[in-house]
Amino acid sequence: MPSDRGRILLVEDDPVMGGSLAQRLRLKGYGVDWAHGAAEAAAALARRLPDLLLSDLRLPDGSGEELFLAHRERLAGTPVLMMTAYAGIDQAIRLLKAGADDFLVKPLETADLLGRVEALLARRLVAPEDAVLGPSVPIRRVEAMLRRAATSDSPLLLLGETGTGKEVAARLLHALSPRARLPFIAVNCAAIPADLLESEVFGHERGAFTGAAARREGYAERAAGGTLFLDEVAELPPPLQAKLLRLLEAREFSRVGGTATLPYRARTVAATNADLDARVHDGRFRADLLYRLDVIRVEIPPMRVRPEDVVHLARHFLDNAAGRATRTVRGFDAQAVSAMEAHAWPGNARELRNRVDRAVALADGPWIGVADLFPDHRPDPTGTADATLAEVLVAAERRAVANALEATGWDVGAAASRLGVGRSTLFEKVRRLGLARPIEPGTSPASGTA
């Protein structure tokens, strides 16, 4: 069985056909959101990008072709598989030319369908030996999206908790893009005082304001034909939001105090750990600006759902820190490795880097131990010398169950088969371990998952 299956948006109006497809895909361990028409599918796509779109061409309120074309830019990193009756083959071929990945002719052969779904999802992963960001399946999936998006000029929005590596992802995107030799300019929208932000981003002419002794180029100008990375974009004050919107729409700007209009040639990549949809909803972020920025959306998963990356990144950080250290540091001892694997990493990769840097600086032997990494508090019980066996087992069980549920999008049937237990056993474990499904804003019962 594949190690990670992914989430499929199934668009099919026929209740019998849709029901049977959803069931077969779920039995194979995929998470399935089933939309019964084009409007429902558009709403589901706006909420969350699936790992694969499987859509019928003929829909009661539109067509799969219109749906795909309307979302083509956002779907740049998502495989698209169309289903059509024989009469729709011409349309399906048009869609392949427009960028869809594959199509199936009805009546469907289940084995064929499942084979193509699996092949398309596998293509979304970067091979482990090529992966730069980390070895886990979720981060290799992110990397595959970045690689595909690197050739496009569309704005890209990076979402993820603090410290997950959004700037690292933006730099990788830039490095993989045809703009790689041009500047990468990073602006932290939250770190610059609001009254300076405009002149920092757009530059100013001499004498534009008190203290403007000379003309200064802003970030938008210095980015030239490279990449302008707007970190913490949710913190932009409203007047700057309006100016950024103009920059993106008109692709031109003026320096503060200047009259000349300058062309904006950079690719825009924005990042935030805030819930931008909620900010739009409560009026703190412009809907039209979000629409402009959110053309390709890439979500960087938190460290707790990709434990395979923890030790890999820790070794990478250790190599860097050890290179700067005067003493010889050889690595982590076994307990330190277990403790890192068990820790929840609320500060994500940044916390990991900080802990490793500090441990390398302070450790008094060649091997880094638990106390060097976690001097401030006891990490989750697993791996600590003083945890009871019962605590260690509960922590390991909790982690395995949480990982399986997360990886299958809380598809309990799929998670149960991954873990090799029955559904009812898994339900009981979820209840006993106090695990709760994260609530996705706007999820409607119609898009229900098993």
Ligand SMILES: Nc1ncnc2c1ncn2[C@@H]1O[C@H](COP(=O)(O)OP(=O)(O)OP(=O)(O)O)[C@@H](O)[C@H]1O
């Ligand atoms: N995949 C990775 N490989 C190597 N280093 C990484 C990786 N991901 C994150 N880091 C490191 O972790 C730290 C945090 O990463 P980064 O600044 O990109 O996170 P961020 O999501 O942009 O954070 P914030 O939301 O606070 O802006 C940096 O030191 C970065 O070098």
